[in-house]
Amino acid sequence: MNAPVSVETTPRRLEAASAILFEKVEKTYSGRHGQNPVTALSDISLAVPEGAIVGVIGRSGAGKSTLIRLVNGLEQPTAGRVVVDGVDIGALSEQALRGQRRAIGMIFQHFNLLARRTAYANVALPLEIAGLPQREIKSRVEPLLELVGLADKRDRYPAELSGGQKQRVGIARALATQPRVLLSDEATSALDPETTNQILALLRKVNAELKLTVLLITHEMAVIKAVADKVAVIDGGRIVEEGSTYEVFAHPRHATTRSFLSALTGANLPPYVADRLKAEPGPGRDALIRIVFTGGHATDPVLSRVARLLSVDINIIQAQVDEIAGRPFGVIVISVPGDAPTLSAVTNAVERLKLSSEVLGYV
Ligand SMILES: Nc1ncnc2c1ncn2[C@@H]1O[C@H](COP(=O)(O)OP(=O)(O)OP(=O)(O)O)[C@@H](O)[C@H]1O
Numbered sequence: 001m002n003a004p005v006s007v008e009t010t011p012r013r014l015e016a017a018s019a020i021l022f023e024k025v026e027k028t029y030s031g032r033h034g035q036n037p038v039t040a041l042s043d044i045s046l047a048v049p050e051g052a053i054v055g056v057i058g059r060s061g062a063g064k065s066t067l068i069r070l071v072n073g074l075e076q077p078t079a080g081r082v083v084v085d086g087v088d089i090g091a092l093s094e095q096a097l098r099g100q101r102r103a104i105g106m107i108f109q110h111f112n113l114l115a116r117r118t119a120y121a122n123v124a125l126p127l128e129i130a131g132l133p134q135r136e137i138k139s140r141v142e143p144l145l146e147l148v149g150l151a152d153k154r155d156r157y158p159a160e161l162s163g164g165q166k167q168r169v170g171i172a173r174a175l176a177t178q179p180r181v182l183l184s185d186e187a188t189s190a191l192d193p194e195t196t197n198q199i200l201a202l203l204r205k206v207n208a209e210l211k212l213t214v215l216l217i218t219h220e221m222a223v224i225k226a227v228a229d230k231v232a233v234i235d236g237g238r239i240v241e242e243g244s245t246y247e248v249f250a251h252p253r254h255a256t257t258r259s260f261l262s263a264l265t266g267a268n269l270p271p272y273v274a275d276r277l278k279a280e281p282g283p284g285r286d287a288l289i290r291i292v293f294t295g296g297h298a299t300d301p302v303l304s305r306v307a308r309l310l311s312v313d314i315n316i317i318q319a320q321v322d323e324i325a326g327r328p329f330g331v332i333v334i335s336v337p338g339d340a341p342t343l344s345a346v347t348n349a350v351e352r353l354k355l356s357s358e359v360l361g362y363v
Contacts, residue, residue, distance in 0.1 A: 246327055254356075308351075310345050312346060
């Protein structure tokens with residue numbers, strides 16, 4: 001017998017497959033003390049699929065914290081709905097909201113640990129508040145400390161732990177109530193790059209092992225690249241671009257996304273180039289072009305073909321093959337003479353080869 005055909009409408013199907021769903025959300029803070037109201041978020045529609053890691057990236061003031069505070073009911077939307085695990089957060093009573101918050105874990109930039117409690121006691125706290133007996137608390141906390149790699153630090157106080165270790169305690173504490181969703185508010189912003197990578201690897205591990213949905217906010221594209229399946233770029237309270245991380249990295253459409261990506265590339269440029277980079281062309285200046293290779297393009301033949309075809313000198317400034325979501329992703333930065341006719345001939349030729357390119361600036 002054939003399985004029944006689903007006739008669900010699109011919005012309902014989305015809701016069923018989404019751990020978090022923002023539907024046309026607006027948030028306006030009413031102005032206090034005679035100040036004007038501030039619209040922090042406008043027309044936000046975003047689906048966070050169950051089991052996915054979704055990153056929201058934006059500059060300071062873009063509305064990231066507001067977005068995340070709507071998920072755990074610390075703020076209420078002015079219009080629209082925020083649905084978590086099928087529950088409309090805005091429609092809950094204060095008591096129901098307290099229960100719902102147990103299904104949502106949260107980690108913070110500054111860890112928010114209690115200084116007078118050991119690692120073990122910090123992780124145990126939400127379970128004590130929920131009124132669990134000590135034996136059950138122990139049976140939950142010990143495996144969590146094991147999971148985050150801190151079994152040997154269980155009796156240490158926060159002051160005796162490194163930043164990365166403190167965030168591991170923060171993650172274990174967030175997982176103590178066995179949430180289905182984890183919210184991460186700039187969780188690696190206070191950490192050095194190596195520790196950041198370790199914490200992001202831990203987030204991937206808990207996402208995979210516990211089938212946990214993760215919504216993270218960040219201002220760093222490197223974080224998105226390392227961990228997110230899907231990304232939304234937020235600017236001035238609106239989502240200006242959204243898609244799979246791979247597609248957004250390969251074919252960024254919005255200027256804000258491009259600028260986040262060039263900050264990432266810029267950080268990798270050799271200092272002698274980065275220091276001289278100018279936004280405008282000028283006499284004798286070369287243009288720096290970032291070309292993205294996805295799939296099986298071999299970089300050398302492509303570049304030498306462009307060079308021969310147009311008889312221009314091409315210098316390779318930087319070349320790197322990376323992996324995003326398990327797929328190869330190459331970025332090459334070249335310099336070519338920066339006069340307008342040469343530049344447009346090169347970018348047109350690159351486009352004809354179906355590669356995406358972007359002028360980073362002039363040196
Ligand atoms: N409680 C509040 N009352 C009034 N305005 C607020 C309030 N909270 C945030 N805002 C305003 O809303 C806008 C978005 O702020 P939000 O904190 O969400 O941004 P953000 O992207 O998280 O910034 P940051 O990265 O600096 O934390 C800003 O203009 C901010 O000034």
